[in-house]
Amino acid sequence: MSDCLFCKIVNGDIPASKLYEDDDVIAFWDIAPQAPKHFLVIPKKHISGLNKAEEADQQLLGKLMTVAARLAKEEGIGDNFRTVVNTGEEAGQTVFHIHMHILGGRSMQWPPG
Ligand code: 5GP
Ligand code: ZN
Numbered sequence: 001m002s003d004c005l006f007c008k009i010v011n012g013d014i015p016a017s018k019l020y021e022d023d024d025v026i027a028f029w030d031i032a033p034q035a036p037k038h039f040l041v042i043p044k045k046h047i048s049g050l051n052k053a054e055e056a057d058q059q060l061l062g063k064l065m066t067v068a069a070r071l072a073k074e075e076g077i078g079d080n081f082r083t084v085v086n087t088g089e090e091a092g093q094t095v096f097h098i099h100m101h102i103l104g105g106r107s108m109q110w111p112p113g
Contacts, residue, residue: 001097004046019075020067025042027071030101037103038102049096050098081102082108084101
């Protein structure tokens with residue numbers, strides 16, 4: 001997707017501070033962190049949101065979770081972190097390439113706003 005911000009990060013057209021990359025996923029620090037540690041894990045494949053994910057994406061989406069947990073551990077927040085996937089504008093999604101937020105390093109409130 002040539003007009004997708006996160007596809008541009010995947011392709012290296014826009015720089016990002018990366019924590020991790022493999023053939024399937026990349027993880028990078030959020031540009032506007034909402035917690036002392038706030039990074040995103042995304043598939044390299046363009047999927048616009050969780051509402052557009054298909055059965056065939058199951059393994060890839062599962063990988064987002066296991067990579068997120070491993071990186072959280074490496075960043076020292078492995079036992080206390082929040083994972084968020086915003087789906088749709090009203091739920092706070094602003095970038096329409098599926099991504100998982102990982103936030104940690106502070107106490108969290110529930111429910112989120
Ligand atoms: P959403 O609001 O879609 O759930 O999350 C999008 C996230 O992407 C936001 O937390 C926002 O700060 C982050 N973001 C937007 N543009 C960029 C960028 O160019 N680089 C990085 N690293 N993060 C970005
Ligand atoms: Zn994309």
